[in-house]
Amino acid sequence: MRILCLPYTHTLSHISRPLAIAAALRARGHEIIFAGDSPKDHFIRSEGFEVLPAYQVEPDILFNRIRQGKLQFVSDDELYKMIAADRDLYRQVQPDLVLSDGRFSAPLSTGIDGIPQAAVVNVSSTEYRALPYIPFFEWLPEKLIKRDSPFWKSLDRFNLALEMLVFDNAATVFKKLSRQFALPRTVTATNCLAGNDLTLLADIPEYFPTRNLPADYHYIGPLTWQSPLPPPAWWPPKNDGKRLIYFTMGTTWMGGSFTTLYERLRQEGLTAIIATGGQARGLETIEGEVYVEEFVDGDLVMAACDLVVCHGGNGTIYQALQHGKPIVGIPTIPDQQFNMRRVKALGVGESLDPKEFAEHPRNLFALAHRVAEAPGYRENAKRLQAQLAPLTPAQKAADLIEARFGVK
């Protein structure tokens, strides 16, 4: 098959998942072509895949909207432009299948052109999630309503219905276009990241449960970023028995706080490795205390560290769990808040409000020490590690794709 991969190439998480699946499919003889327009496209090229140019919404625009809680995360014009760009690609590539990850125009454009489409997505971005994305009732005290009571479950269900309704009505353009093009599947703001024909859930049910999952949705397990980077020159870190904490703030850090973080670390009696994601300059490595890198091989560092401090991005959390490491998160967007609620519920870490961190950076360290010390977090993380270890998500994805769309 000739497969066109459409990831949102401004974020590594959306690149890494289709990239892993693409590698598995290529090994089985399929032809894979990517499209994107971000500086990060070189990660795809360096794996030997072609990347055709394709219009995408700039990440600052998109993430600002999301951070500001704007429900209409894409304007009609932007979506139109994406659809037009997708369709140009279809003319050029003539794909047998489109595999998307984070490209919300894909179900519409493939629907218009009658091209089969599969998507990689987190359960949180599907209409079959069993847990609310924005919990409206979290403020109700546990004492009043037990979280495992039937009443709470109905509240959850009501919550889910309500949040999807609100979301869909904020970005009605998806529905409108589905109607205008008489598409077999009605695309909505809630389900626009899913596939028309096959949806691959990069999750495990325990971390992210679903309800009423249709037959064309499948859990494949998390596909975390496999860094091609060699170990840093200073590797291994010299922490002399001090606790080793890995700070990884992805590529969407709020900015500004890195220096604060850096200053504090030096007073805390820890050893830290900071991956800045290229968002901080002028911070220097101090042997045995703070190691600063723009990007590092996460697996290498996670294997060695005692605790992972992050924003609560889905990829980082799964990666930490794959190494059985507890987590402290400072979530800044609803997606990360959601993930951190799961981290807490599964007993593998704790969450800190970014405002609290900005005002009292010390609280982060108090929390970090607590999570690293208490054995419960580590044990739970190890339990999930054992669940994740046997999974082969990329191969499972390739199997599902071949079973659904053919091997030729």
Add this chain to the structure above:
Amino acid sequence: MDERIAQLLKLAVAAPSGDNCQPWRLTWADGRLQLFNRPNQDTSLYNHAQRASLLAHGALLENLTIAAPGLGLRAEIRLFPDPVAPEQVAEVIFAEGETVNDPLSYWIERRCTNRKKYVPIPLTEFQRRELVAAPADGAAARVHLVHEPDEVRVLAALLAKNDRLVFENRNLHAFLFDHLRWSDEEARASGDGMDIKTLELAPPDRLAFPLLKHWLLVGFLNRLGLPHLIEHTALKLLGSSAGIAGVSLPDLEPASLVLGGRAMQRFWLQATALGLAVQPVAGLALLVQRLRSGNTDELDEAQRALVTEVGAGLDRAFGSAGRSLVMCFRLGTSVPPSARALRRSVESAR
């Protein structure tokens, strides 16, 4: 007849023609194909000097040329081989050639007129480039493409006047209604004209439309503002376009028109390949050229003034002054049309 020729002819007559009048006759003898025009197939004002029909002949010949290599043939075309027989549009000789598929050939039977309201998804740079480059290299015909929303609006307003003219001018009105087919059976039986479904009328309009067949009634309704209503509906459709295109020629000699028809067809096929819906809105452009050629018959003073004004406006908007604009199209993204115009069989075209 060679099986391949029969196959080719079927593709050839998938060409578009004004109101699907299919003004052609084809004969096959001594290994040569002769293409004749049938002047009485289209007696509308639009077809002054057989211009609309010659465009259709060009489209037919382009289909032949594009499809032939896929069947291992090469079509050699001689236009107007007999200087004293203007009805003989072309003679085509086929030579054995390499078997290669022209990518446009896939679209010959998929190309169609789509009169639905479009979704104004903007044209991409890629689409615009491909559309403007659609006429073959060195073609004298030129594609003028307008895609900026403000400019599209200007053109939409000019072209919307075409539809009102159809209800204000008896000849144009008669031509349209002569070519409408009111049921599937009628469409199949005649094999030409336009299935009413291809007009994509909204349900209430669909009910009222048969009444508009009657010129007396139309005359009465015109006094009540029917033309306004019609123009308004047309404006909505034209306004939903992502782009409006024109095809212009250096002159209006019959051979130029046939070549223009070839370029028009390449443009239309390319647009189809690019996933775009297309509707010609050619009436006014053709009326403008008719008037400019000095033929003022059958248009009253107001209509002449309108046509003159629109002509100037079109040239301004397309930048086509000094050339002869013969076709206009609206382009956009849409679901497929509700119905397709049928064709008479190749046998009956002989």
